[in-house]
Amino acid sequence: MLSFAIGVDLGGTNLRIAAIEETGRPLETFNTSTEVKRGRDFVIDEMCRVIQVLSSKFSHTHQFLGTGVGIPGIIEMESGRLHSAANLPDWKDYPVKAEIEERLGSPVVLENDANCAALGEKWMGAGRDAAGLCMITLGTGVGGAFIFRGKIWHGMIGMAGEVGHMCVAAQGPACGCGGRGCLEQFASATAIRRMATEAIRSGNASGLANAIRNQELSAKVVFQQALLGDRVATQIFETAGVALGTALASLVNALNLPMYIIGGGVAKAWPAFSPAMYRELRKQSVVFRAGEDEHTHVNRTVITPAELGSEAGLIGAARLPMILKDSHHCSHIRVAAQIA
């Protein structure tokens, strides 16, 4: 009998839930219209209701392993509390894991959403064959996650992966984090929009100014203009690419991981930013160049767009109870050995 688990993607705005088989096959996906802003108790009620429907539905044909929940915030792994979450203010210090586990009567694993996305890409996406990887998510902000030796790297206080706040330009724009010239100030959707706004205001971006007569300014519009050959839009994505290449060079030099996955909405603009990204990375990283075959020019360090899009977090969340099961299995073996 195959097993399955349920993944929950608790975003700042929406709640998505899926039952996924251990093979990676999605059994059923539930895109609730639940508005997360209606508050914690409402969301927990709805989440538990859907999980119970899905878990009983497939428990006739599959073994149910539990539920993984991806949350955009810092999680205390030991206690299963949410330490902080900018977009979920009323969830702070709430014992999420204990509360849901009690209602469901089955195992619940919490994880930061960026880590879930990396786990999803590792399991079913771009990172399938990688022993270790770093995922960088270019969205409203820039997030990140690391997988070393097959396991998520949380860091000492669960804050590993803040690659969006790596400094790529000492004299760059001020960042909300208190620093200057953070990667997020160049390679997030917010930064792309800011750079475009600045260019339009300066009067030097007639193409972009025309483009936003009938639509709102967004990173997507800037990308469309870059594809049409607009000079300013092209330059904005080159700036983003150079910043990303600089951050990647530092990561590749320091960690020499086999794979770096670029995800998030802005990653769709890959053709516009990746040439500058690769150029900067090759220039700044002796370790990247060392991985390049001198004849074929194939590089052993893989930089690649994500494959699962916005599904990555949901898929990764469902993976969490499966990993838990595997690690329990290992510790049983060790205990058995000690007894023997």
Added chain:
Amino acid sequence: MLSFAIGVDLGGTNLRIAAIEETGRPLETFNTSTEVKRGRDFVIDEMCRVIQVLSSKFSHTHQFLGTGVGIPGIIEMESGRLHSAANLPDWKDYPVKAEIEERLGSPVVLENDANCAALGEKWMGAGRDAAGLCMITLGTGVGGAFIFRGKIWHGMIGMAGEVGHMCVAAQGPACGCGGRGCLEQFASATAIRRMATEAIRSGNASGLANAIRNQELSAKVVFQQALLGDRVATQIFETAGVALGTALASLVNALNLPMYIIGGGVAKAWPAFSPAMYRELRKQSVVFRAGEDEHTHVNRTVITPAELGSEAGLIGAARLPMILKDSHHCSHIRVAAQIA
């Protein structure tokens, strides 16, 4: 019966060998006058001779576990060959491990010297209580090493730890690696000397110019002048501190490790560069600030000078066969469990 192992520190100029007990107590240290530039075969002969003397001397009272050799170069861990080593040209592609193991008839483990130093600090130095750490060595160049979950992190092709080539100033001085503004261009002994030379040539550093009338210009002289309150020397170490703080901020943000150890000769100038380093780190790293207790201001992320000085590499090298023994022990348990 306690066990012991032998550590070898094969530097670019000297060869040092020590027998160290599993408790960390040094049994005997052998500072040979072997000149490494006399070539590979000469060095291997001398190394094996000393190892045999030491191993038989203590084998009456201790169990001998093997030899660990720290080498300044990139090592193919599987084959035990030296992939490349800038200061040991005739060792390239040489099967060091196989050759020494055959002569000695006991286990030999090779490791990069920066990794050995980190392992030494983890075992007997500043990193004793740290679950994971990053060590940055400020010497002629700037090197580094990572220990995650107690184990050295080698990276995909053994090149992890090149933190000296993290970019800290996009428009900074060109580096030998091909990049620009690498940490090494600000925080190595070579960089300190270069900045001092530039200041003297510009005619704006009378204090430094006077100081080198009777002695050669070195990072140590610049540090002495900084201690005496010389403005230019102080500024040079502030520049080094800002660069180090910038690199640390990126590492802390990305990895959230509990400890970062600063070693190498330049680390002795801690009082001169660390205030600027901490200031920059606090400014640029949201993760560092999150680790600070709001009342006591004690930070859970520890940045600390190394404790073992130039002994770290030797001690870490001797640790290698002890770790090998422990990991064999674990795999025996696993095999036993599978059979049971």
